[in-house]
Amino acid sequence: MTINLNSSNVGTRENRLGSITGYIGSLSDLASQSECGTLRGCARCFSQSSSCLSMCALSELNRIRNVAVIHHGPAGCSVVASLQEYLTKQLAAKRGVTTNSVYIGTDMNERDTIFGSTEKLRDIVLQVNERYHPEAIFVSSSCATGIIGEDIDSVVDDLKADIDVPVIAVHCEGFKSRIWATGFDIADHAVLSGIVKPPKQKRNTINFKNFYESARDEIIEIFSHFDLEPIFLYCNSSIEELEHISEAAATTCICGTLGNYLGNGLEEKYGVPYIHSINPLGVQGFEAWLREIGRVTDRSEVIENYIQEQRAIYIPQIDEIKRELQGLKAVIGMGPGYTFEVTRVLNELGIEVVWALAWHYDKKYEDGQVPPAMKYLLDNQIDFEASVSDQQNYEVINILNKYKPDLFLSRHPGSTVWASKQGIPAVSVQDEFMIFGYKHTLEFAKTLLDTIRNRSFEDNLAKRVKLPYTEWWYQQNIASFMESIK
Ligand code: SF4
Structure with missing residues (x-):
């Protein structure tokens, strides 16, 4: 698929990747319908609220050091600014760096939505530049600006003559996609089109797209064995680092949903190889990922030696815990990248996934291929x-009640809490590196064991909580509440 960096706009996942947010069936049916082109998303007759793609896009961009994000819309759209303010500062402090990134809402009012407010926006961008001296300015649209046709691109183009740092238009109209992960692509598109420079030399670096770089030191240590330096994106990235990511030996990510647009974009535009393998979660994932990095960067021998050394340390320990987990049943609910990756890891540990919910589903990735984690399961x-199901917790509740699994796993505490209230042990896989490599796979297995052994929290909570669902809802087949989108 060709990525068009000459346009400031990026198509939605629905249009580019055939992604959907409604389906019920089985993994094999989902795959065969995708393959023969008959898959259609389903619409629900009732939906709980979901997330806006602007949160994904702008929080990614705001975590870059010393930038300004200007969210042109009503005050409610920029509600995440307060969260971003302390999150970016805390993540920088944890890493031992400072950031002066700011997140500014333009507070459009009723008058602005009738008469437009491009002049006001222009003044705000100039003032932000003067007051904060950012190293890049991202100017984002919203539903309101999209509906009235506010010409953000022209404002940005005019300002480029007056401001000596990159000023980049970011199209974040929330209504354009039901899939919040479209926001990851929007952020990548802004970085690729506005910050990254063509390569001048090759470097022994590897671009590593992640969320919060919690395993940063450990991954730096691993790659030091292979004479590679990971560059973590975008949390705490500097603009200078981002300018040079086209010079890396390869690009990889902790989650395909998060990283495939940037990875494929860098591969397509600058020839930086993207690691098209399953992600480094669990033993299978870690080894396949390392071997692919070895193949692509011509380091197969040293990487194979590392794998064998580490296997000798960790595999016997993982096997010991596996014996205790054999036969357990789990339900999981996560973004599609993690849903299919974590299903594979649970399978490795002897746990059967009886139902998996993906918060959305991508028929293919930017390279036109089936997502590797799903392909692995099918193969x-x-x-x-x-x-x-885009985090429709009322559906999660119904499924959990039907299957009564030994475990529920989600990446979102807003879902795990409902399982706990039903008395089902729940694990929040919130940290993206929680199952990374041998060491964290072992820790993850131990966490699962602890969770099923100590059930007092869920048991006590379930005894004391009255859920708002009636017996009627638990008896429903949730498939009957969906119909195909024509
Ligand atoms: S951009 Fe649209 S969907 Fe997103 S927060 Fe604003 S009004 Fe809501």
């Missing part, structure tokens, strides 16, 4: 009941 005949 290995790992099938299970599956649904696509």
Whole structure:
């Protein structure tokens, strides 16, 4: 798929990747419908609220050091600014760096939505530049500016003559996609089109797209064995680092949903190889990922030696815990990248996934291929009941009540809490590196064991909480509340 960096706008995942937010069936059926082109997303007759793609896009950009994000819209759109303010500062402090990034809302009012407010926006951008001296300015649209046709691109183009740092238009109209992960692509598109420079030399660096770089030191240590330096994106990235990511030996990511636009974009535009493998979660994932890095960067021998050394340390320990986890049943609900990755890891540990919910589903990635994590499951005949549901917790509740699994795993505490209230042990896989490599796979296995052994929290909570759902809802087949989108 060609990525058009001459346009400031990026198409939605629905249009580019055929992504959907509604489906019920099985993984194999989902795959075969995708392959023969008959897959259609389903619409719900009732939906709980979901997230806006602007939160994903602008929080990614705001974590870059010393930038300004200007969110042109009503005050409510920039509600995440307060969260971003302390999150970016805390993440920088944890790393031992400082950031002066700011997140500014333009507070459009009723008059602005009738008469437009491009002049006001222009003044705000100039004032932000003068007051904060950012190293780049991202100017974002919103639903309101999209509906009235506010010409943000022209404002940005005019300002480029007056401001000597990159000023980049970011199209974040929330209504254009039901899939919040479209926001990751929007952020990548802004970085690729406005910050990254063509390569001048090759470097022994590897671009590593992640969320919060919690395993930063450990990954630097691992790559030091291979004479590679990871550059973590975008949390705490500097503009100078981003300018040079086209010079890296390869690009990889902790989650395909998060990283595939940037990875494929860098590969397509600058020839930086993207690691098209399953992600480094669990033993299979870690080894396949390392071997692919070895192949692409011509370091296969040293990487194979590292794998064998580490296997000798960790595999016996992982096998010991596996014996205790055999036969457990789990339900999981996560973004599609993690849903299919974590299903594979649970399978490795002997746990059967009886139902997996993906918060959305991408038929293919930017390279036109089926997401590697899903392909792995299909190639290995790992099938299970599956649904696509943009964090519709009322559906999660219904499924959990039907299956009564030993475990529920989600990346979002807003979902795990509902399982806990039903008395089902729940694990929040919030830290993206929680299952990274051998060491964290072992820790993850131990966490699962602890969770099923100590059930007092869920048992006590379930005894004391009255859930708002009636017996009627638990008896419903949730498939009957969906219909195909024509
Ligand atoms: S951009 Fe639209 S969907 Fe997103 S927060 Fe603003 S009004 Fe809501």
